[in-house]
Amino acid sequence: MSTQIALPDGSTKQYDDGVTPARVAEDISAGLARAAVAAEVDGALCDLTAPLAEGRHELRLLTDRDGDAALEVLRHTAAHVLAQAVVRLYGEGVQYTIGPALIDDFQYGFYYDFDLPRSISADDLAAIEGEMRRIVGEKIPLDRVELPPDEAKAEMRRRGQHYKIEMIDDLVAEAGAAPPTVSLYRQGDFVDMCRGPHLPHTGKLGKAFKLVTAAGAYWRGDERNKMLTRIYGVAFFSKADLDAHVERIEQARQRDHRVLGRQLGLFLIDEQVGPGLPLWLPKGTIIRMELETWLRGELLRRGYQPVITPHIGKTDLFRTSGHYPYYEHGLFPTMQLGEDDGDGYLLKPMNCPFHMRIYKSAQHSYRELPIRYSEFGTVYRLEQSGELNGLVRVRGFTQDDAHILCTHEQIEQEVASCVELTKLVLSTLGLDDYRVRVGLRDPDSSKYTGPEKNWDLAETNLRNVVRRFEMDYTEEPGEAAFYGPKIDFVVTDALGREWQLGTIQVDYNLPERFDLTYTGPDNAPHRPVMIHRAPLGAPERFIGILIEHFAGAFPLWLAPVQVAVLPVSDKFADYGADVARRLRDAGFRAELDDSPEKIGAKIRRATMDKVPYMAVVGGREAEQGTVAVRERTDGDRGPIALDAFVEALAAERDSKGRTRPLAGADGTDATTEGAEISKQEGL
RNA sequence: GCCGACCUAGCUCAACGGUAGAGCACAGCUUUCGUAAAGCUGAGGUUCUGGGUUCGAAUCCCAGGGUCGGCUCCA
Numbered sequence: 001m002s003t004q005i006a007l008p009d010g011s012t013k014q015y016d017d018g019v020t021p022a023r024v025a026e027d028i029s030a031g032l033a034r035a036a037v038a039a040e041v042d043g044a045l046c047d048l049t050a051p052l053a054e055g056r057h058e059l060r061l062l063t064d065r066d067g068d069a070a071l072e073v074l075r076h077t078a079a080h081v082l083a084q085a086v087v088r089l090y091g092e093g094v095q096y097t098i099g100p101a102l103i104d105d106f107q108y109g110f111y112y113d114f115d116l117p118r119s120i121s122a123d124d125l126a127a128i129e130g131e132m133r134r135i136v137g138e139k140i141p142l143d144r145v146e147l148p149p150d151e152a153k154a155e156m157r158r159r160g161q162h163y164k165i166e167m168i169d170d171l172v173a174e175a176g177a178a179p180p181t182v183s184l185y186r187q188g189d190f191v192d193m194c195r196g197p198h199l200p201h202t203g204k205l206g207k208a209f210k211l212v213t214a215a216g217a218y219w220r221g222d223e224r225n226k227m228l229t230r231i232y233g234v235a236f237f238s239k240a241d242l243d244a245h246v247e248r249i250e251q252a253r254q255r256d257h258r259v260l261g262r263q264l265g266l267f268l269i270d271e272q273v274g275p276g277l278p279l280w281l282p283k284g285t286i287i288r289m290e291l292e293t294w295l296r297g298e299l300l301r302r303g304y305q306p307v308i309t310p311h312i313g314k315t316d317l318f319r320t321s322g323h324y325p326y327y328e329h330g331l332f333p334t335m336q337l338g339e340d341d342g343d344g345y346l347l348k349p350m351n352c353p354f355h356m357r358i359y360k361s362a363q364h365s366y367r368e369l370p371i372r373y374s375e376f377g378t379v380y381r382l383e384q385s386g387e388l389n390g391l392v393r394v395r396g397f398t399q400d401d402a403h404i405l406c407t408h409e410q411i412e413q414e415v416a417s418c419v420e421l422t423k424l425v426l427s428t429l430g431l432d433d434y435r436v437r438v439g440l441r442d443p444d445s446s447k448y449t450g451p452e453k454n455w456d457l458a459e460t461n462l463r464n465v466v467r468r469f470e471m472d473y474t475e476e477p478g479e480a481a482f483y484g485p486k487i488d489f490v491v492t493d494a495l496g497r498e499w500q501l502g503t504i505q506v507d508y509n510l511p512e513r514f515d516l517t518y519t520g521p522d523n524a525p526h527r528p529v530m531i532h533r534a535p536l537g538a539p540e541r542f543i544g545i546l547i548e549h550f551a552g553a554f555p556l557w558l559a560p561v562q563v564a565v566l567p568v569s570d571k572f573a574d575y576g577a578d579v580a581r582r583l584r585d586a587g588f589r590a591e592l593d594d595s596p597e598k599i600g601a602k603i604r605r606a607t608m609d610k611v612p613y614m615a616v617v618g619g620r621e622a623e624q625g626t627v628a629v630r631e632r633t634d635g636d637r638g639p640i641a642l643d644a645f646v647e648a649l650a651a652e653r654d655s656k657g658r659t660r661p662l663a664g665a666d667g668t669d670a671t672t673e674g675a676e677i678s679k680q681e682g683l
Numbered sequence: 684g685c686c687g688a689c690c691u692a693g694c695u696c697a698a699c700g701g702u703a704g705a706g707c708a709c710a711g712c713u714u715u716c717g718u719a720a721a722g723c724u725g726a727g728g729u730u731c732u733g734g735g736u737u738c739g740a741a742u743c744c745c746a747g748g749g750u751c752g753g754c755u756c757c758a
Contacts, residue, residue, distance in 0.1 A: 119686075120687075121688085122688075212752095214688090215686065215688095215753030216685060216686025216687065216754055217686080217753070217755090218685080218686095218754055218755065221755075222755080223684080223685070223755045227755095228686090228754095229687085230753070232753080258750095262694075263694085269749095269750090271731080271749055271750090275749070326758080329684095329756090330756085330757075330758080352758090379758095381757080383756080384684050384755080384756060386684065386685070386753085387755085387756070393757085483758080500757085505758090566718085569715040570716090571715065571716095596715075596716095597716090597720085597721085598715085598716050598717090598721060599716070599717055599718060600718065600720065601719080601720050601721080602719095603718050603719055603720095604718095604720055605719085605720090614718085616718060618716095618717055635719095636718055
């Protein structure tokens with residue numbers, strides 16, 4: 001009776017039965033034993049203390065160098081230590097539910113959800129963290145016990161852990177006929193149900209952890225359930241890693257679009273105007289105007305027909321579209337004009353019903369299709385108050401909307417063209433860190449409308465397109481709109497939270513509801529299909545993300561102020577005014593700083609405003625008709641003739657930053673403090 | 684909407700039951716200056732709103748509004 005252990009270096013060790021990975025680690029070296037957090041036996045993770053069965057096994061020891069897999073074990077144990085601390089401090093009334101490790105989350109490393117008899121304050125967090133440190137000091141072993149479900153339930157019942165009993169019942173139900181065993185981890189006086197693996201004892205958690213915040217979270221993520229208390233924390237293998245994490249969060253807060261939006265004077269959300277109703281300040285308006293102007297040009301080139309529709313429409317219009325009463329909870333309340341007003345009017349939550357009426361205002365032939373109506377239409381949705389967030393979640397926003405009416409055969413080509421446009425928008429701005437989500441219907445839900453065969457067809461169309469573009473994408477059931485599947489372009493903000501930008505949606509429903517038709521070659525009426533699409537999604541959200549992406553340092557073509565003209569003293573203000581006028585005549589947004597400040601102060605101000613170029617002018621420049629160019633981050637670039645400066649600026653502006661004659665060494669790239677600005681890609 | 688925290692000058696913050704303050708920004712004056720902050724002076728407050736406790740409230744309590752972090756939602 002013996003156990004053979006094959007190690008990654010190719011060697012094999014021989015043991016009696018019941019040997020544990022921890023024991024093997026000790027045999028190899030004391031250092032390895034110290035560093036090990038878990039083991040991988042024949043490809044499966046397990047505890048260091050798990051006895052190995054008779055026979056031959058491949059063993060790999062997981063240490064702090066093994067990245068996410070090791071971190072996950074550490075953080076998972078941290079969650080258990082947190083739970084033990086909470087139970088110790090708040091006693092029998094505490095029920096603990098789930099406490100996973102978080103690996104991909106930008107802000108947090110683990111959490112645990114509790115049903116507590118009272119709420120948690122900042123002082124409590126400090127006390128809990130103190131208790132956790134005590135538990136770490138006690139080096140309590142985590143012992144795994146496998147029990148039949150009934151015994152595990154009995155254990156949890158003794159401890160008053162009713163959520164755990166529910167979870168065991170679910171496990172049994174999932175497992176079907178053969179009842180599994182349930183693994184419990186005993187950690188001193190604390191017992192939790194858990195898959196594992198875990199650190200062998202609490203001392204291994206070390207000191208590099210802290211609790212961050214407490215928040216509410218519904219049991220099982222369902223708002224009909226009780227709200228639990230979630231405590232978030234972070235944990236690392238070393239203090240240095242923890243410090244680096246804290247520093248990263250701090251950096252991220254600096255590029256938060258709400259912070260930069262105020263600092264740079266881009267937008268304002270004013271309490272008296274109303275929550276989620278942004279005011280665009282002059283500088284922010286420039287950015288938005290440039291983006292929109294550019295996009296309008298691209299749309300015209302692609303055969304879109306611009307239309308303009310009102311902000312309100314009769315409630316009946318939205319009954320026909322089906323949005324009312326389906327989305328009534330998300331609408332601003334109906335406007336009633338008088339007694340005989342019937343249904344009243346609604347502030348529009350979307351543009352499509354209006355575009356449907358435009359289509360319907362004339363007869364259409366198959367020869368006209370596809371018809372593409374585009375509109376930057378501002379819509380209003382009563383988003384839940386707790387959801388509002390700067391520019392990225394608002395109640396009044398604009399969709400760079402269009403509705404394409406086409407035949408079934410044209411869908412793929414049209415969707416492909418929308419994908420191409422969306423990718424152009426993203427790549428032009430260097431936003432290449434996005435993911436593509438194909439939102440499909442949830443087979444278990446009844447919220448979807450329309451015949452199954454249309455859904456199947458539309459889902460196939462979308463799949464074909466994303467494959468044709470060879471895009472990485474994930475299919476996500478349940479993420480479809482109620483009327484059809486969609487392709488979403490999803491990005492993350494500075495704090496790692498995901499937001500949907502561009503979207504392309506196939507809709508068989510609305511043409512049906514509005515009874516849209518076209519005359520086919522057979523001289524008979526046919527039903528067109530509709531595509532909703534918005535490459536930016538909404539300029540509000542898009543620019544919010546863009547502010548964070550550029551850390552406020554916009555490329556020349558978008559920069560609210562493109563050139564700051566800085567006379568070294570008042571004496572040269574006249575020449576400065578000339579330069580500024582010349583630049584404005586050439587179509588640039590140039591500002592003269594004729595304040596009585598020293599040149600250093602003017603440079604500092606322009607730098608903090610993240611103006612791309614400064615033109616410093618003094619006696620030498622006035623005499624020779626030059627400007628001393630200073631680039632936002634590269635600094636002083638020396639004198640250049642004004643004409644040449646204008647020409648170089650135009651080249652950079654018109655190429656949207658792909659050509660940068662005035663930039664540093666390689667002429668194509670610029671970085672900003674703390675910002676990782678991706679290279680502008682070709683189209 | 685739910686859980687929790689927060690709200691003081693335009694902004695960032697201090698004062699934590701006893702006369703509301705600083706830095707930046709703003710205004711005036713002096714300086715006329717060569718690549719990231721010249722100096723002096725000044726103005727600026729319903730301490731989010733309303734109610735309560737107290738001799739006295741920015742500070743304690745209650746309600747409302749707003750913001751932030753989560754959860755839920757997202758056409």
